[in-house]
Amino acid sequence: MVNLEINFNGLKLKNPVLTASGTFGYGTEFTDFIDLNRLGGFIVKGTTLNHREGNPYPRMAETPSGMLNAVGLQNKGVKVFCDKIYPEIKDYKTNILVNVSGSAIEDYVATAEMINTLDNIPGIELNISCPNVKEGGMAFGTSCVSAAEVVKEVRKVYKKHLMVKLSPNVTDIVSIAQTVEEHGADSVSLVNTFLGMAIDAKTRKPKLSTITGGLSGPAIKPIALRMVWQVSKAVKIPVCGLGGIMTAEDAIEFLLAGASSIQVGTANFVEPDATIKIIEGIKYYCRKYGVKDINELIGGLKS
Amino acid sequence: MVNLEINFNGLKLKNPVLTASGTFGYGTEFTDFIDLNRLGGFIVKGTTLNHREGNPYPRMAETPSGMLNAVGLQNKGVKVFCDKIYPEIKDYKTNILVNVSGSAIEDYVATAEMINTLDNIPGIELNISCPNVKEGGMAFGTSCVSAAEVVKEVRKVYKKHLMVKLSPNVTDIVSIAQTVEEHGADSVSLVNTFLGMAIDAKTRKPKLSTITGGLSGPAIKPIALRMVWQVSKAVKIPVCGLGGIMTAEDAIEFLLAGASSIQVGTANFVEPDATIKIIEGIKYYCRKYGVKDINELIGGLKS
Amino acid sequence: MSYYYSMKMKKYIQDFEVLRNERLSKDYYLLKLWCEEELPVIMPAQFAELKINDSPSTFLRRPISIHDVNYEKNTITLLIRIAGDGTAKLSEIRQGMILNMIYPLGNSFSLPLKDKVLLVGGGCGVAPMLYTARYFMQFGFDPTLLLGYRDKESVLRRGKFEKYGNVFYTTEDGSFGEKGNVLNHSLFSPEVFNFTKIYACGPEAMLKNLGKWAIEHGVDCEVSLENLMACGVGACLCCVQNTNEGHKCVCTEGPVFNVKDLIW
Amino acid sequence: MSYYYSMKMKKYIQDFEVLRNERLSKDYYLLKLWCEEELPVIMPAQFAELKINDSPSTFLRRPISIHDVNYEKNTITLLIRIAGDGTAKLSEIRQGMILNMIYPLGNSFSLPLKDKVLLVGGGCGVAPMLYTARYFMQFGFDPTLLLGYRDKESVLRRGKFEKYGNVFYTTEDGSFGEKGNVLNHSLFSPEVFNFTKIYACGPEAMLKNLGKWAIEHGVDCEVSLENLMACGVGACLCCVQNTNEGHKCVCTEGPVFNVKDLIW
Numbered sequence A, B: 001m002v003n004l005e006i007n008f009n010g011l012k013l014k015n016p017v018l019t020a021s022g023t024f025g026y027g028t029e030f031t032d033f034i035d036l037n038r039l040g041g042f043i044v045k046g047t048t049l050n051h052r053e054g055n056p057y058p059r060m061a062e063t064p065s066g067m068l069n070a071v072g073l074q075n076k077g078v079k080v081f082c083d084k085i086y087p088e089i090k091d092y093k094t095n096i097l098v099n100v101s102g103s104a105i106e107d108y109v110a111t112a113e114m115i116n117t118l119d120n121i122p123g124i125e126l127n128i129s130c131p132n133v134k135e136g137g138m139a140f141g142t143s144c145v146s147a148a149e150v151v152k153e154v155r156k157v158y159k160k161h162l163m164v165k166l167s168p169n170v171t172d173i174v175s176i177a178q179t180v181e182e183h184g185a186d187s188v189s190l191v192n193t194f195l196g197m198a199i200d201a202k203t204r205k206p207k208l209s210t211i212t213g214g215l216s217g218p219a220i221k222p223i224a225l226r227m228v229w230q231v232s233k234a235v236k237i238p239v240c241g242l243g244g245i246m247t248a249e250d251a252i253e254f255l256l257a258g259a260s261s262i263q264v265g266t267a268n269f270v271e272p273d274a275t276i277k278i279i280e281g282i283k284y285y286c287r288k289y290g291v292k293d294i295n296e297l298i299g300g301l302k303s
Numbered sequence C, D: 001m002s003y004y005y006s007m008k009m010k011k012y013i014q015d016f017e018v019l020r021n022e023r024l025s026k027d028y029y030l031l032k033l034w035c036e037e038e039l040p041v042i043m044p045a046q047f048a049e050l051k052i053n054d055s056p057s058t059f060l061r062r063p064i065s066i067h068d069v070n071y072e073k074n075t076i077t078l079l080i081r082i083a084g085d086g087t088a089k090l091s092e093i094r095q096g097m098i099l100n101m102i103y104p105l106g107n108s109f110s111l112p113l114k115d116k117v118l119l120v121g122g123g124c125g126v127a128p129m130l131y132t133a134r135y136f137m138q139f140g141f142d143p144t145l146l147l148g149y150r151d152k153e154s155v156l157r158r159g160k161f162e163k164y165g166n167v168f169y170t171t172e173d174g175s176f177g178e179k180g181n182v183l184n185h186s187l188f189s190p191e192v193f194n195f196t197k198i199y200a201c202g203p204e205a206m207l208k209n210l211g212k213w214a215i216e217h218g219v220d221c222e223v224s225l226e227n228l229m230a231c232g233v234g235a236c237l238c239c240v241q242n243t244n245e246g247h248k249c250v251c252t253e254g255p256v257f258n259v260k261d262l263i264w
């Protein structure tokens, strides 16, 4: 028997596999394909204080080994989440985290405060890295000063696990990670999407209504993996790694680089049961290579 | 007849297609496959003041739609370039630029000074963005202050076309571009490679001897395109765009985004005649869509 | 919104074996697929998300309408138009190969409340109309089909369509049926038009014009849309269509919309 | 370095048609390819860079040794071992398909100056040894081959190899030939060993041991290396091998090196 359990700074994960916000809806979209209770956890859609319609269509463009999206945090707002959606998902036996997004510090704080009241939500993922909303999001995640500020304020009101999701669109992700650690984050997750762009040569128009959007998928894996490696050496809080994970092998690479858990994002679109295949694949890897406890792999990169 | 000629801030290009440094050797490696005289130009290998052996093997890892390299500027030094290599290539009827790399400002300056004496080298590409050398390279390209400094000093001794190659591993590539423009760059080229990493899950070891390396190829195209679009709106000097260009369509996307010329890099490894196919493809596109002059396409993104 | 949106049908990920790949015309192919397991009930205008094998340039699945279903033989038929690399790969698939599908996806055309109904398909939009006609027929309706093509050579599966209804044609060049686009057909002339409902699928411009006509003439009209999709299951929110109630997902709250609800 | 490094042979990008793909054993396949145009001269140990079609996970070309050449029939034969996705795709290629190659690449084994020479191949490293033996034979040499395999089932193309030389075998489990690795073979015992030169290709560990043995025993020894390559033409500097003269490209200054020059 292989132990897959991980203590992620207080969050008890039955295995290191979570799903990435915005790629897994509220979990319920996937119940025809997988048993949600088997996941280490899932992170619901980016949730904001108020209802958001998101950006105009088109919001998606396929790219080599990846995709751009410009959804722009479409969601019904935190109140609808608490009243309508939470009751429907709260009894799944897994960690349900809410991805909290915003464009002003007060909004982040107010949203986090409401989620704090939900018994079965053991943590939030603070999204300071969304490239798809004009007024903010990513702006918070690209400077130490602003990242510090939003984390500090949210920490005051949010009492459970506070994971902070970092933007890869920066010169020095390590110092941002250190800053949010200093200001009270319980963990960091990285990476969010890379700001990219696609053009239709025939029509000479951008493929996205917003011109730029967020790049995800296997294309970004090498950069994400490097950032996870750099950050996990530099902070004491655990790192949740993501960016292009499609297979168990990808997931293990992130663990070896130093992540204590991982998220599966875009892969869910291609294989709705990707998470379960990854969990099974991790087990298989451990058996094959004589790994008794998944924790042995974390940061286990040899030189 | 379609006009493909471009005046790139004084450099007369017979078409917008150049090759990217480090992916095209000294040009001579490709003469079995293509006629170098047909290129808009080619940019030779990263050249440093002194001979460099580069990094240990392994230096390469394939990634989804791309590759990582950690060559580390292996080259025989600028003197050997001037004495041995330059005489062999100088009579090609195309623009031969030398990619000047270094790890100290004095080295950049001394190298540029020597190249300045070579009649048939109309310009240099100042590489302040190599992620594969410990002592510098990229460090110059990731802060405005250091970028300004190196460009300013090189500008003093280098009298011909000074193209500065920018690193994409930054929060704000626009301000770096503006800084180098201000300090005398005649043009900018972007992007260099993204710092990435690859791990072999079986052996648990990094795939590169240097652990991290530079990501290139189609995977990075959406991010490169976005940066070219941002930078070309913000500077007056022309932009040479690159990053994942494999086909004529890719090249046209970069032109539409605002690049006045483009470079073909990793594609040369997959198709040694990629450049010629791209030039032919651009001609075909222009004929098909009634474009009389390639200059019409530059920055021609519609909204 | 209307009742047919609320239907929650279980979705499957299944492997299908390719029984046949027939080239119908220059750009159109007919794929006949067989599944070992019993097929679930499929509703008209529902679609599948197909995994594209062996295509370096196709990363995501591709949405394709269910063209026909045979529950006895466990087969599903798809009508593919080559639009780019992904559909080109599908066109090259050969007998015996395996195709992985997620299906059945989306809502469906609602059952007519009374006769007579007009099914309109344009180009590739004829794809869902065969199964729709067949489905309606099973419920006792006698649908009329109006299929619009570029020219005579583009006309698809005549014999098959004509089994399930009275079929009229338009072609852009007039080489078959009436000349022009579907709205130019004499079925739409005031003296002739006597349908209680229109069901349509085809190019956006066609659907918009048809929708405008239907609203102006007070005719109920449902259209099946084809937005770009990443997931097909309502998770990514990429496929949205603007409606009176805000952004709706074409993959789960569509592909069928009543034109009254759309903001185009 | 030695004279054979200086040879500059023109390289070609050409399409080949697959005449035959034969499975030889669990992991080994033999691809016979035909080219419309006349083949250029190919030297022993030279290789080709193959474009891998239809593989979403293979971006770069793959280097594969020339296993055999027929100048009359314009055919080239490759011996493929499945190592990962790229070679797996090659193993699935079928008759009539097109394979694009850049070739001939690299330097080559040097012609022996005198008889008797020993060609050593281990596992997949036997690939270049067939053409090498045949080539040497044409120049009047009578090569001895020593081929090392895992077990009897892994032994490749016996009949073919035995046409071009005197062939000895080792297998790890002793099920065919002598037991052990190639260096354990009795050919290497002091009383028996009477070769003036060794040419070898195979796993790095084997080549290193062989090289060490050759240097210790004062026997000239050339090895063909298999480093990771991106371009195959000397442009990327990814494939370097450390030598007494610094980093050398395996794709252009190799794959063949004299063990004396290597720093391992």
Ligand SMILES: Cc1cc2nc3c(=O)[nH]c(=O)nc-3n(C[C@H](O)[C@H](O)[C@H](O)COP(=O)(O)OP(=O)(O)OC[C@H]3O[C@@H](n4cnc5c(N)ncnc54)[C@H](O)[C@@H]3O)c2cc1C
Pocket: C047, C058, C062, C063, C064, C065, C066, C079, C080, C081, C082, C083, C084, C085, C086, C087, C088, C124, C127, C128, C225, C226, C227, C228, C229, C255
């Ligand atoms: C619900 C639904 C049902 C469909 N049913 C069928 C069907 O039965 N038969 C069939 O052949 N096709 C159908 N399509 C369209 C089909 O999904 C696209 O043609 C296909 O995804 C194109 O993929 P590709 O890789 O071949 O082309 P790509 O290279 O991805 O695209 C080629 C061109 O087509 C455009 N395009 C791609 N997908 C779409 C789309 N979904 N909507 C509008 N434009 C698009 C692209 O922007 C591009 O300009 C359906 C689409 C939807 C959403």
Ligand SMILES: Cc1cc2nc3c(=O)[nH]c(=O)nc-3n(C[C@H](O)[C@H](O)[C@H](O)COP(=O)(O)OP(=O)(O)OC[C@H]3O[C@@H](n4cnc5c(N)ncnc54)[C@H](O)[C@@H]3O)c2cc1C
Pocket: D047, D058, D062, D063, D064, D065, D066, D079, D080, D081, D082, D083, D084, D085, D086, D087, D088, D124, D127, D128, D225, D226, D227, D228, D229, D255
């Ligand atoms: C000059 C030369 C000649 C060769 N001749 C032959 C031949 O005749 N027949 C044959 O079957 N193979 C030959 N090879 C090896 C062949 O190129 C590799 O097996 C192939 O590139 C692996 O590709 P893949 O996509 O199948 O596996 P990948 O998924 O790319 O790799 C699978 C595993 O093999 C390792 N690997 C890949 N390529 C190499 C390499 N070049 N050297 C060492 N390890 C590698 C990887 O690190 C990985 O662990 C030759 C290599 C070279 C350099």
Ligand SMILES: Cc1cc2nc3c(=O)[nH]c(=O)nc-3n(C[C@H](O)[C@H](O)[C@H](O)COP(=O)(O)O)c2cc1C
Pocket: A020, A021, A022, A023, A045, A046, A047, A069, A071, A073, A099, A101, A127, A130, A165, A191, A192, A193, A215, A216, A217, A218, A220, A242, A243, A244, A245, A263, A264, A265, A266, A267, C236, C237, C238
């Ligand atoms: C369609 C889409 C929507 C997303 N929405 C969110 C979001 O609301 N909040 C967030 O923090 N990240 C969001 N992301 C980013 C993902 O959570 C993840 O960070 C990113 O996709 C990289 O992981 P991947 O390559 O595995 O997809 C979204 C990504 C996609 C593709």
Ligand SMILES: Cc1cc2nc3c(=O)[nH]c(=O)nc-3n(C[C@H](O)[C@H](O)[C@H](O)COP(=O)(O)O)c2cc1C
Pocket: B020, B021, B022, B023, B045, B046, B047, B069, B071, B073, B099, B101, B127, B130, B165, B191, B192, B193, B215, B216, B217, B218, B220, B242, B243, B244, B245, B263, B264, B265, B266, B267, D236, D237, D238
């Ligand atoms: C093997 C390799 C070596 C490179 N060497 C250099 C170099 O010496 N100097 C430099 O400025 N860029 C170097 N680059 C970066 C390329 O010039 C180019 O900026 C990058 O590869 C992105 O373009 P591409 O995606 O078209 O390859 C190198 C890239 C590769 C793949």
Ligand code: FES
Pocket: C228, C229, C230, C231, C232, C233, C234, C235, C236, C237, C238, C239, C240, C249, C250, C251, C252
């Ligand atoms: S395609 Fe993902 S929500 Fe519709």
Ligand code: FES
Pocket: D228, D229, D230, D231, D232, D233, D234, D235, D236, D237, D238, D239, D240, D249, D250, D251, D252
């Ligand atoms: S593989 Fe590029 S230099 Fe050898």
